[in-house]
Amino acid sequence: MLSKAARQRRKHPGAPPHAVAHVRHSIGLRFAALLKSGRGAWVAFLAVLGPGLLAGLSDDDPAGITTYSVLGADFGYRLLWIIPASTVLLVQFHLMAVRIGAATGKGFVGIIREKWGRGAGYFAVCGLLFANFGTICAEYAGISAAGGLVGIPSWLSAPVAGVLISLVVVLGSFHRVERVLLLISATLALYIVDGFLAAPDWGEVWHHSVVPHMPTNAAGWIALAAALGTTLAPWGLAFIQSYAVDKKITLETLRWARWDVVIGSVLTGVIGLAIAVACAATLNKAGVHIQDAGDAAKALEPLAGRFATVLFGAGLLGASLLAAAIVPIATAYSIAEGVGEPASLDLDSRHFQWFYAAFIGLTIASVSVVSLPGLPLIPLIYTSQVVNAVLLPLHVIALQRLAGDASIMGDARQGPWSRAAGWVSIVLILACVAALAWSGMS
Template sequence: MKKYSAKISKFFKALGPGLITGASDDDPSGIATYSQAGAKFGLATLWASLITFPLMAAIQEMCARIGIMTSVGLTTTLKKHYSKPILYLMLLFSVPAIILNIGADIAGMGAVANLIFPSVSPLLFSVLFTAVLIVMIVYLPYQKIVSVLKYLCLSLFLYIAVPFFTHPDWGAVLKNTFVPTIHFNKEFVEILVAILGTTISPYLFFWQVTMEAEDVKSSRQLILARNRIARRDEDTKVLEAKTKNFLSLLIAKMRLDVNLGMLLSNLVMFFIILATGTALFANGITQIDTVEQAAKALEPVAGKASYLIFTIGVIGTGFLAIPVLSGSLSYIVSETFGWKGNLDAKFYRAKSFYIVIIISLLLGLSINYFGISPIKALLYTAILYGLTSPILIAIVLHISNNKKIMKENTNGKLSNVLGWLTLIIMSVAAIALIYLQF
């Protein structure tokens, strides 16, 4: 038993950027979106998890490869190689959505905490969580935050057990998983856009590029330093060959990391839809307006503890995802204006970087005062991502095919096919939703 525990512990300690990206993708916004999909349409959207896995894996792999090849963030790459209008377009389509996502996640965390402590208002909890997040992000290195909070997110895997207690029609589960169902009406298209938006989220593009860039930058500097000390007699060609081999190994490791992270993310998505489809939709609960209703999906397994487990899952993913969201936003703004800083830097060395994070959290908190229910705010965030993602995907596709930037590591045929398919599907879904609004 100790042997297996040690292996599991070692696995979690080795979580890379791809796995962290996958975990933060199942944030409160994702949980709310998948719960809405299952409650409203039963098993009809299960097939979406099969579609989103290869698409999001392909896009995140491109982003990671860009980070490895450039050793800088996505915003810096845009500044270096593209015109200012492209940079400003990226800012326009990403910054508001990220702030809304932060606000929706904070509101969701406050609402689930209120489930456990009804005497304390959700707004007060939201203020408390915002203060805790600011202190954590400013004073703790992100890796330390991750090392603790990633275990809280394991509660989401309880959704995997729900269908085995509710005894769904497994024939219908298989059919809805492999045979797509599409209803051309506003509600169904809205949920599809939300699912696409919350799984293929623009903030994750920036995060993946930056995390891989920082990892490769430190690794590359170490390799080059060793080469200079131990192999002074080697010529430039030998060193270039070693560097090329190093990059190849890094890319291979990254692909495994990204694919595993996206697989776990989509597995959670599949079972949340399946759990809510069997525990809620099948019992006549087809509209989720409160976090209490969303938590009821865990009752077949957890009983009275379902609220507590749901709360732990939402708060855990919120604390994991919000530093990623605010960090991504700060990297975007800081790189745009040439400010230094990262999530591992001390405050006094990266004041501008951390001030952007603090402002983004306070702006997100202010959304709580607009009177939008947390569940709706979380869903609206996913829809907004679904509408804005195509622009960012087009930019990522162009960069990853740019030989000047990527050298010999431009997209292969499969990456381009999946990348263009992602762009087309998300664009068609966004256009269909806009059309159906009128």
């Protein structure tokens, strides 16, 4: 725990940079003392738990669930391999983002602003804001869809969820907010149960999960790129770096934070695979086509039973609530960093803060859009995903350059093998985005 004086320095905008550096250094010393005290690695791991789990699991949001559902419903088991492949990339770039945050003490937009100037920082904020707003709308649309399964109208479910989430984020401390989000994230495990209830052909699942099969039409390439984009989302990369800084992860604690990232990413891939498998074994087999995750939940009932539908709907609600908190938090981090203001869940909410203002503004705007009757959400959400696809290469290239920059990272800069692996992965991402563009023109 930080001392009261240290917490006050962190809360107020006037805190000098050396004070923040002193706090981060003292945390590293306390962490080292914890390990030497004999309390064990388990306690040390729990001390850094959070960024990897939340950043990874929030990728399984309504847009992600819809993407995985369509992947399984339309293509069966054939394209399952893209989910494990995307998970490997997720581990790689989440680790990179956390490392940059631990070495610099700055979020993604903050370090962009420092390295390439305010103009580059504003550009990053505008791109993330434009892409993220449609994604936030998708999260509240997911809440509405989950509520609709039990007869709750969207004009009620979305505003109530927005108010509750805002109260937790604005009035709660960092650790209280984190506990609530981790509790909500546990509901995503319901999708793993759904995967087993669907009784898939496990031989086919294994084969198509490890052996790549290329799409045979434009729709397949779009599904492939969408699965990559929803797993490795730019807002997720921005969130994990800023959140790791807010969590005060340091180079001394990075060893344990890596396990958090790996576990969170692997769970994300397992849950995504379970959703696709459930739909492949039921909807694809029955020739049922769907438009979104709500359709998938309804269509599962006659094929896999009422219990499977209930689990799918409960998982959709949990995923929506989690992402409806995290995506605005990620965007608020970026906006505050872009204008050079403090960005933390531990700020004093009794005084005006850019961070909280951005969070509340994004929540009100997205809830208002989702609550409007008859408004076509699909074009907005689709446009945001296209922007995400364009931003992803720019984001990972920026991360790669920052991670290898000795003037920023010091002794923590990437080694030659890590840099080579990063560029190989970026080439694969660029190829996937190029295939998406080609399929759209053909």
